[in-house]
Amino acid sequence: MEVDKIAFTGSTATGKTILELAAKSNLKSVALELGGKSPMIIMDDADVDQAVELAHFALFFNQGQCCCSGSRTFVHERVYDVFVEKAKARALKRIVGDPFKHGVEQGPQIDEKQFDKILGYIKSGIDSGATLIAGGDRFGSKGYFIQPTVFADVKDGMKIAQNEIFGPVQSILKFSDINEVIRRANATPYGLAAGVFSNNMDAVSTLMRALRVGSVFVNCFNVLDAAIPFGGYKMSGHGRDKGVHSLQNYLQTKAVVTALKNPAWL
Incomplete structure (x- = not known):
């Protein structure tokens, strides 16, 4: 009291x-x-290589254990197929291991409980019909390491698209126009952050005003500063x-x- x-x-x-x-x-x-299920929106004018790298960072940073992680990767249908292939290749190149060693990009999850929870979400994604294109299992035989995992053909109603996984699991969803992606990006109980990748400032302006989130990262992600609320x-x-x-x-x-x-x- x-x-x-x-x-x-x-x-x-x-x-x-x-x-x-x-x-x-x-x-x-x-x-x-609190928690988040932040959309990372890739528009059709995107440089796909740059977009893949940014979306990869937005999701896999800190083993995916980040409250504002870009965990729903919305990709415009015009660039979707090539994005998926490049996202798969990038995930397969990601180096997992002892985070104190030079060159390692991804360490272990925080504990066994979180490790098991993430593997449960991966199983849910497979069972619900999403296409597993990379990872999907533990990495190695010791510790709480999980393979960098990527799902394509993810639908909005799937658990991996609705719940905060807090792990290295990227869900890629296809969209066709800006009004559709605004509606779907906002169709979540969360509203912590969002990312937008586009050089079309009209589209950027529309998205940054329409997305119901506390932070919008434009052509970047997780750029934080002590002066930015x-x-x-x-x-x-x-x-x-x-x-x-x-x-x-x-x-x-x-x-x-x-x-x-x-x-x-x-």
């Missing part, structure tokens, strides 16, 4: 519990930075970290009204 403020970064499920307990105690202020919409939380907006989480507004001596209106 003596705690006036909680700031939490973690899963949406834990954030819900914290918010519930805060309401049952002293209705303390809570700022939450970071946080989510919907079940990705509320409040902001970083920047001047983060101070609002820790401030109260007070109004003071003082009567003047012999005010004219008395």
